[in-house]
Amino acid sequence: MKRIQLGNTVFEGENDVYLIEADRTTLVDTAVAVPAVRADLRAGLAEHGVEFADVDAVVLTHWHPDHAGLAGEIQDAGGAAVYVHEADAPLVDGRERPFARDPAAQRETFERWGMPADARERLTAFFGTEGTDIYGRDAAVTPITDGETIDLGGVLLETVHLPGHTAGLCAFAFDPRTVPGHDPVRGGSDEEGDDANPPAEAFTGDALLPRYTPNVGGADVRVEEPLAAYADSLVRIVERDWDAAYPGHRERIDEPSRRAAEILDHHRDRTRRVIGVLESGPATAWEVSAALFGDLEDIHILHGPGEAFAHLDHLERAGVLERDGTAYRLVDPDPSVDDLFPSAALDAADRLQ
Incomplete structure (x- = not known):
C-alpha cells in the first residue's frame, strides 16, 4: 500500500490517496478535480508504474470533491468500478446536485441559520470560484452499504458506515497482513494469540482526522441530527479499536480509539x-x-x-x-x-x- 499526498489549500490540508496493488489495482479516494492536483496524482501513480487506465477499482470514503473529484475521469480512462455508500452515491453519479450548485437549498439553509446577506454573498462568490469546478465528471457507481465487503483479489475491505460529516461516509477495515507491500502497525504471525486477535486497520476518510475535528452540520446539510450521528460513529470507531487509521488528510493515526475519544470530548x-x-x-x-x-x-x-x-x-x-x-x-x-x-x-x- 502506498500513500500519495496531494496539495489542498481549501479544505482540511493535504489530501491522502491510497494505492493498493492487489489483484485489482485500487485507489482509496481520488482528490479534487483541478489541473494541479490531477497532475500530481498522475505523477504519484507513475512513481509506482500506474496510470489512470490501470486502475481497476476506486473506493470512495465519501462524496466530497476533494475525495471523489477524479473518480469519473479515472473510470473513463480504464473502466474502473467506483464504490461509494448508497447515501452518497447520488452526488457522485450526478443524480443530485451538491449544495454548492443548488441555490434553492442554499437559500433555505442560510435563512434557517440566520446568515446575513454579506456573508451569503461572500460564500456564493467562493462557490463560484472554488466550489463548482472541482467536482469532476460523474461516475457510474456501485452503491455499497454497512457491512458489505469489497473484494480486491486477496484483500478484503469491510464497509463501516460512519455518518456525520456526510450522510454516507464510510471507513474501510482490512487485515494489513493481506495488503502487498504494507507493514502492519501491529505485526501479525502464525502464533495462536495473533490468530485469535488479528491486526486490523482502516481507511477512515474524514470520519477521523489527526489534527482537526471533522465538520458536522455544514459539510453535508442532508444529514439528520448530525451531531448525534457523528457521536455514534465515534463510539463505533472506539469499539472497533483498530490498530491504525489512514485518514483522508495528513498523517496516519496510530491510536484511532484514543483520537475518537478526544473528538468526543471536544x-x-x-x-x-x-x-x-x-x-x-x-x-x-x-x-x-x-x-x-x-x-x-x-x-x-x-x-x-x-x-x-x-x-x-x-x-x-x-x-x-x-x-x-x-x-x-x-x-x-x-x-x-x-x-x-x-x-x-x-x-x-x-x-x-
Whole structure:
C-alpha cells in the first residue's frame, strides 16, 4: 500500500490517496478535480508504474470533491468500478446536485441559520470560484452499504458506515497482513494469540482526522441530527479499536480509539460553550458561530454556522433549547451535558483520555 499526498489549500490540508496493488489495482479516494492536483496524482501513480487506465477499482470514503473529484475521469480512462455508500452515491453519479450548485437549498439553509446577506454573498462568490469546478465528471457507481465487503483479489475491505460529516461516509477495515507491500502497525504471525486477535486497520476518510475535528452540520446539510450521528460513529470507531487509521488528510493515526475519544470530548466541551453563549440571550446559528469562531472566510463561512447549528439542533431535540424562528432560547440553564451524549461515548472518552 502506498500513500500519495496531494496539495489542498481549501479544505482540511493535504489530501491522502491510497494505492493498493492487489489483484485489482485500487485507489482509496481520488482528490479534487483541478489541473494541479490531477497532475500530481498522475505523477504519484507513475512513481509506482500506474496510470489512470490501470486502475481497476476506486473506493470512495465519501462524496466530497476533494475525495471523489477524479473518480469519473479515472473510470473513463480504464473502466474502473467506483464504490461509494448508497447515501452518497447520488452526488457522485450526478443524480443530485451538491449544495454548492443548488441555490434553492442554499437559500433555505442560510435563512434557517440566520446568515446575513454579506456573508451569503461572500460564500456564493467562493462557490463560484472554488466550489463548482472541482467536482469532476460523474461516475457510474456501485452503491455499497454497512457491512458489505469489497473484494480486491486477496484483500478484503469491510464497509463501516460512519455518518456525520456526510450522510454516507464510510471507513474501510482490512487485515494489513493481506495488503502487498504494507507493514502492519501491529505485526501479525502464525502464533495462536495473533490468530485469535488479528491486526486490523482502516481507511477512515474524514470520519477521523489527526489534527482537526471533522465538520458536522455544514459539510453535508442532508444529514439528520448530525451531531448525534457523528457521536455514534465515534463510539463505533472506539469499539472497533483498530490498530491504525489512514485518514483522508495528513498523517496516519496510530491510536484511532484514543483520537475518537478526544473528538468526543471536544464536542462535549463545545456543547458547553454553546450553552454559555445562549446564557446572554437568544441567538441564531450565525450569531453562535460568530461567538465560537469569530470572522470566517471561504468554506468556513459554511462550516462555522453549520457546526453551530449541529450543536443547537442537538440541544433543541434534548429540550435544553427552544427555537423561535431562527433564534434559539435557553430553557434549561443547567443541563447535564454528559447526558446529551451516548453513555458509551462518555465511557470511551474517560477511559482513553
